[in-house]
Amino acid sequence: MSPGKFLQVGPPLKLHQDTSEKDLAYSFLHRLIMLDYRARYIPVEQDSLNVTCSKPVLDSDGNDSDESDLESFMSAGVGTNQPSQTHVHPMDVQMAVFHCSDNFLRQIMITKLSQCQYALPLLVPDPFTAEIECPLWAFRQITKTWKVTKGDSQATMKNIPICKAETPLVSFFRLGSLSVSKSQLMNSLINDRHSTFFHRHCPGSTKTRLLLDGVAEITWYCPAGKPGDAFNNCIAFCNLHGDAVMIEKQRDILMEKSSVNVVMVPNLQKDDGSRKIISALWKSKKPLICLLVDDDGAVESRKGKYKMGLKARNQADVSVELKRIIQGLLSSEDPSILKTTFQLETMMENSEIKVDESDNACQNGKSAAVTITNLFQNRDVSSIKDDFLSYQGHLWLKWCKANKELHRLTGNIENDKSKKERELTRIRGQQCDISCSELMRLFTKNLFILPPKDKEYFLKWTQILTDALSADCISSILQSYDNKWSEVMALRNNHDKSKHLEKMETELELLSKKLQSATFGLEHIFREMGQIYEAHKTKHGDNKSGNWCSYPKLAADLLISGHPLELLDGDAGHVPLRWISSVFDEVIRKLGDLKVFVLSVLGLQSSGKSTMMNSMFGLQFAVSAGRCTKGAFMQLVKMTEEVKKDIKFDYLLVVDTEGLRALELESTTLQHDNELATFVVGVGNMTLINIFGENPAEMQDILQIVVQASMRMKKIRLSPSCVFVHQNVTDVAAAEKNMDGRRRLQEKLDQMTQLAAKEEDCSSNCFGDVITFNIETDVKYFAQLWEGSPPMAPPNPGYSESIQELKAHILSKASASNGISLSHLKVHIQDLYTNSDSKFKNKEKINTSYVCFFHVK
Structure with a gap:
């Protein structure tokens, strides 16, 4: 078994029903992926019963019956027909799945067993x-x-x-x-x-x-x-x-x-x-x-x-x-x-x-990855991106800034537009003048020449080795950042407005930039591929000389095989439209113009978004304390043939996003969050709005933008839907007790819709007019993730049940959707990003009537 064949979206599991022995392996793995440690204890439905018959005990009605009944009761045997049930030992199920899996599925399995706080096979005969x-x-x-x-x-x-x-x-x-x-x-x-x-x-x-x-x-x-x-x-x-x-x-x-x-x-x-x-x-x-x-x-x-x-x-x-x-x-x-x-x-x-790891393909992949990481020897981690990934450096950030200004022009528009377009062309030309780094030459060469299995190992090894490079440095910076942040908060709470506070805030900003520079991984290498392609495509058009013109094919292969692809650059806040469009063209060329259902997720930093998506669909978005996902990443997940009978699309396209209100971005967080929320809601057929806890008051600013973004989608005849997910709810009866809270949430959403309608010149009166949303069914409550205190706590089985219920709800709602073809999706992304860039208003420009508070008890 391999991840590609196994990690597909199938029908929801029936958690509280016995499983047939022939389905044990499937059920075990899927429950394990959902972080349900009860995967070991799946009730088994007997395919056959071996019945051993013995002599029945005969009832007698005489006065001496009590004595004989006592003798019978005290006898060694049990005098009734008794089925002799023999079922598979739970650990035989686990080991059978292990033996039948390839090394990549084994890696997923062992990682999930570890998260469930189970022991892992070290020596296996x-x-x-x-x-x-x-x-x-x-x-x-x-x-x-x-x-x-x-x-x-x-x-x-x-x-x-x-x-x-x-x-x-x-x-x-x-x-x-x-x-x-x-x-x-x-x-x-x-x-x-x-x-x-x-x-x-x-x-x-x-x-x-x-x-x-x-x-x-x-x-x-x-x-x-x-x-x-x-x-x-x-x-x-x-x-x-x-x-x-x-x-x-x-x-x-x-x-x-x-x-x-x-x-x-x-x-x-x-x-x-x-x-x-x-x-x-x-x-x-x-x-x-x-x-x-x-x-x-x-x-x-x-x-x-x-x-x-x-x-x-x-x-x-x-x-x-x-x-x-x-x-x-x-x-x-x-x-x-x-x-x-x-x-x-x-x-x-x-x-x-x-x-x-002595396998030839694994060794070949490791050798190729080591050749790349050897380039970084004796270098400061924070300088790697500047030295080897120049296309996404200051010129790219400068281009993004000029591009946003182009779409927000006022005054002498035609004259300013011409100047900005020339500036954009000039910057792209400067990017093309930069020679491709040795890192990128080696990386793309390996993607071209390595056999598929070796290539998969190469990518994994590159991810492992590059993550290890920056791990210690990032840990140290985060420790310093936390200490500095505590000091700044203490001064703010004392209403200190001295120069000392300004100095501390400046130091905090420097640490944030240092953290950004030290963060280096496989995703940055893929981003560089996209930027090299964008720059040369802009300058050379359809002239297909050079390796850069084959980059979309490489990215399409990776996307089809289940690798995440960056949709929105988190550092620059920009969607590389030419790159994304060309990658989609290659996917269409390989698979046809298939239909997808776009599921996006939006929520605060460290609210459990990526963990939720990973557990629901077996994805591998980065998770840990603090922000890991930066920008937005998309991943294709195939639907099983069984599920396809009830739906009208072929793949699920999952879009995971960075956390809103990240501390590292505090100085620019409002503008950044608003733009991200607008794009994420706009791109999804359905958006999961993830809230940590039961009170969405802290999401008030984001929800303003959700309403406005939904209204703009309505204008262009798109009707996305949303589901609110309240995580870390300790009261299992929260759904029943929050009837009043949900009613007030609906009222606030309706009020915001009416205010947004005035801004957008629409006639909508309630939230349901602009986005498909039912307050009774589209608000979900999740149990807390851990059953105890980390790091030794196993996941809470109630969390995996919540995951399963949400997955069933998503598939049920998605069955009414036609999805969207990839060809239409790439046009939609371009229109969405261009329009939101030109029409977007930040909080200061939004009608002050929007400032409303939510309180859910």
Whole structure:
């Protein structure tokens, strides 16, 4: 299975109905993508029942019946017909999906398992060849965040790709058969309210399993920097499933890699097969903890070797004692105790392990990406864009400014228009005079010559390596920005208007620009391709000499294969119309003039927009604290044949946008937000207006523009629709309790529509006149994302249910739409952007009657 075949928009899942065994894999993966950790516990509809018959118990009416009934009741057998139900072990489903997926789908699967706070397969025996595989590539997208505390000092935040993290490794092994669950005990150390490791008492567990024995799973405990943390630093925990006496290769690999080895045995017998293993561990300098399941002895220790009896002991007490021992061993300064750390990337060094990254296509892609990142050696990250991506530098920003002025001319329009057009042509000519950088030559060359699979690896490796370049720098700048912002807010709250405040605000602005310069990723390289094409297309027209004329073909291939493409440049606030139009032309040439339904999302910074879209459709828009998406990106998602029976379009075109009111843009945020909101509402057949919490008062300015933008769409006979999504709602009855709030929301929207109608010279009286919106059905309430406090909290199952309900609502509304053809969409984008640029009015110019407040209780 591959992402392209699997990640299509299918019918909504029936979350509360049993699933047929033949649909288990599909249901498991889709629920996992929605961040529903209950994907492991899917109720199974039996395809067949094996019924074992026994003699029935006969009723008797005599006076002696009570005695005989008692004897019958106390008998060993159950005297009724009883179906013997055998279903697939939940972990066999997970491992079967893993074995049947290609490396890219495995990467998505492992990333989602990590987000669900589940353990991840580290060593996996091939069910056919018995080779030991390590899916290192599958871990590449995972980044862990934690806070380190030392004594009474302030916690230090760490944000590291998990493949690069060096942490202690604590490995657990079972020797022989045990009466207690090793996995359950491990869960009590990591998160006693969540089954990180699947164990025998989990729902759906069976005595037989086919694919789990021999699998070593790993997870990381990430402290929050709080007093209640189980450990004060990040620790990796590894669990070898099955009897380690029989599973020699995985056992030896893990024991060599581990910082602490924890062995669980029934007891220590001289003739026991486990004695040799424990003896070797005893002689090693590495710490050893031996847990005796059938022994009730107290804790004993000697030079980093511990022995503890578990019989008749409360698991909570055992967990507390184990945490204390592990923490003590890892922080010990005793020179006789060998201290080691573990890093995932070192798995490549073991010749007994088949690592997925040794695949030729993966190595070819990595080699090509490394050639590019080698260009940046010994360079300041903030200078990379200036040095290698010149087309999107100051000339591009200058061109955008002149272009906006062209569309907002007043006075002697014809004369000024001619001057501006000459200025635009001159700037484009200056761009063309810039030679293409070595970075762009290498990047586009690889896109031209690499086979499809190698190219996919190349793009992923380039993204991974470029993100790693700027990660540390951005983290440092954000820390400085947060500190400076706190100081500025403190001065403002004290109504301080001194020069000191002005100085602090200037420093804040400089940090914002520094952050913008240091942010460098794959999207900037694609933007450069677009700018090179735009500049040369403007200057040379249809003269197709040079590689630049083939760039739209490359971008179209990427868009079709599921890669996001920048629609609106977030730094310049501009849509590269020639570039977008040419890319759409190439998509039409490859797929035909297909119809799409454009779904856009609008909301405040860090309100969960990208997480929502990723969970709903299996997309991979960037997510983390603070603003990640900048501008607007579009991604094509194919509809399944089953869904196509009820709709009139072929693809969903999802448009994700940067957060409104981003702190980094505070000085220009109003104008920027208004333009972005106008474009996003205008381009979408449907817009999701995302609000964090139940009160949309903070969205009042944006909603003004939503109303005006919708009215302009109505003028050109387009009728988009919108759905309000209130995220992080804690009260499950919020929808019922907010009837009055929704009524007042409707009133305010209607008032704004009437005021906007006067500005736009329209006759609309209510919000529903200009945009398709039903206050009863188009306001959705989402449960909070996390079930507890991050970084160890799993996602809230209620959140995934909300995602599923919203997806069903979108498809239901979309079924009434004809969508829009790509040829019409490219014209619409051009008209929309040009018109909104010329007609747009910022807040200062909008009728002051618009300033109204929302209050939803």
